Amino acid sequence: MTDRTGGVDVIDGLDWDLIADRYWDRRPVLIRLPGGPSAHPFRPDDVFRSAVAATVANAAGEIPKHVRFAVDRDLKSRPDGWLPLAEDDSLDGYATRLAERLDGRRYSLTVQAFHAFHHPLWRRERTFYDGAFRRFGLPLSSAITTMFHGNYEHTQIGAHKDRFASFMFALQGRKVMRFWPEQPWTEAVTSVLDYERHLPGSFAVEVHAGEMLYWPSSHYHVGESALDDTPATSVNVGLPREFTRAAFEVAEYLTDPTPESMLSEEMETAGLPPLAGPAWAPPEDAEGSSPVGRLPAALDQAVDFFRSGANEEAAREWVATLSLRRWTAGGFFPAPPPAPHRSLIDAVAVGLPADEPVRWQDIGAVRIVAACGHTTRTRLSAEALARLLAALRTPDRALRVGSLLDELPPPAREDGRRLLEDLAGFHALSVTGD
Numbered sequence: 423m424t425d426r427t428g429g430v431d432v433i434d435g436l437d438w439d440l441i442a443d444r445y446w447d448r449r450p451v452l453i454r455l456p457g458g459p460s461a462h463p464f465r466p467d468d469v470f471r472s473a474v475a476a477t478v479a480n481a482a483g484e485i486p487k488h489v490r491f492a493v494d495r496d497l498k499s500r501p502d503g504w505l506p507l508a509e510d511d512s513l514d515g516y517a518t519r520l521a522e523r524l525d526g527r528r529y530s531l532t533v534q535a536f537h538a539f540h541h542p543l544w545r546r547e548r549t550f551y552d553g554a555f556r557r558f559g560l561p562l563s564s565a566i567t568t569m570f571h572g573n574y575e576h577t578q579i580g581a582h583k584d585r586f587a588s589f590m591f592a593l594q595g596r597k598v599m600r601f602w603p604e605q606p607w608t609e610a611v612t613s614v615l616d617y618e619r620h621l622p623g624s625f626a627v628e629v630h631a632g633e634m635l636y637w638p639s640s641h642y643h644v645g646e647s648a649l650d651d652t653p654a655t656s657v658n659v660g661l662p663r664e665f666t667r668a669a670f671e672v673a674e675y676l677t678d679p680t681p682e683s684m685l686s687e688e689m690e691t692a693g694l695p696p697l698a699g700p701a702w703a704p705p706e707d708a709e710g711s712s713p714v715g716r717l718p719a720a721l722d723q724a725v726d727f728f729r730s731g732a733n734e735e736a737a738r739e740w741v742a743t744l745s746l747r748r749w750t751a752g753g754f755f756p757a758p759p760p761a762p763h764r765s766l767i768d769a770v771a772v773g774l775p776a777d778e779p780v781r782w783q784d785i786g787a788v789r790i791v792a793a794c795g796h797t798t799r800t801r802l803s804a805e806a807l808a809r810l811l812a813a814l815r816t817p818d819r820a821l822r823v824g825s826l827l828d829e830l831p832p833p834a835r836e837d838g839r840r841l842l843e844d845l846a847g848f849h850a851l852s853v854t855g856d
């Protein structure tokens with residue numbers, strides 16, 4: 423029997439220094455995560471809840487663009503009961519329901535942007551990679567998270583390479599990845615479906631539950647069909663290593679992106695206003711003078727739009743907002759959306775975990791406060807804000823909202839309450855006892 427690790431090193435436990443010194447940007451390594459559930463960022467329960475939240479149909483009643491569901495090679499466009507539902511109770515429950523319906527046919531479910539739907543999963547993932555980002559720095563464009571579930575691997579993409587350093591976490595079932603350290607073909611193509619003739623020179627790694635496989639962005643790879651009847655579940659995390667364009671960042675700077683717009687396939691243009699004028703420049707007039715120096719309406723609008731983004735005062739607030747969101751998202755954005763607004767009365771107790779960063783910036787008229795990848799504005803003075811956050815940091819104690827607000831001058835109480843409510847909505851504050 424051949425070695426299921428394909429000859430790659432196997433290490434016990436997560437040691438980012440070791441990974442940095444020996445493997446990062448160099449070669450794959452298989453990491454056995456310590457058994458304790460706290461070390462594994464993707465718990466089956468969270469993965470199931472995320473899958474339910476992520477696969478809700480879009481406004482048109484269709485499967486959203488970041489989700490792919492296929493039975494054999496038949497890609498579905500409408501949910502029709504194919505996707506995980508809360509009443510399935512677990513991924514096993516979902517798999518059992520589908521098995522009854524599919525009668526031997528195979529299925530696959532792929533969800534992109536998987537960290538953007540369920541706060542507990544997002545938070546564990548952010549915590550897990552915190553050590554990596556302390557070692558390597560924070561990526562400027564978001565890490566990506568993709569969930570795979572099913573008993574049929576999506577191999578239509580063929581052997582390829584990505585611009586991401588990849589980490590595969592196996593949750594259940596058997597996952598096999600095949601690798602080539604260098605491009606195995608000479609043709610001018612980016613992927614190859616039938617890679618049989620390139621098998622010499624490749625190696626395959628079988629990843630088991632509780633393990634994490636790392637491979638650098640330089641490695642060509644393909645997921646191989648295990649063709650087990652039992653469905654396999656895995657989550658892949660990609661940290662950007664090769665940058666090709668700044669279009670996403672430009673769009674994010676110019677618009678106020680929402681998780682929904684960031685998940686849209688038209689990401690570059692999401693949020694940009696539709697064209698207000700004609701897209702054609704008028705013909706030259708009778709005298710033959712061309713309207714040099716006068717832009718066609720469409721270009722005029724684009725220039726105006728950029729100018730509004732460059733307005734100094736607005737830019738200062740917006741730069742602070744985006745920057746604070748990035749820092750508190752810890753490399754994983756969009757973060758899951760905030761919870762609906764909920765009032766906090768004085769008697770309610772709130773707590774702020776010691777490792778939950780709350781950052782803020784004074785931009786003159788207001789303060790921008792950020793947590794968990796979200797921001798809000800407050801009229802609290804810098805002193806009042808600092809005092810309230812310091813009170814929240816009192817270790818290991820849930821505090822009554824009323825006594826926290828007593829820290830503030832009376833006119834600032836309601837601004838303070840509003841801020842606590844926003845931080846609770848961002849899931850930074852835990853709320854107990856109401």
Ligand SMILES: [Fe+2]
Nearest residue numbers: 582583584643
């Ligand atoms: Fe890939």
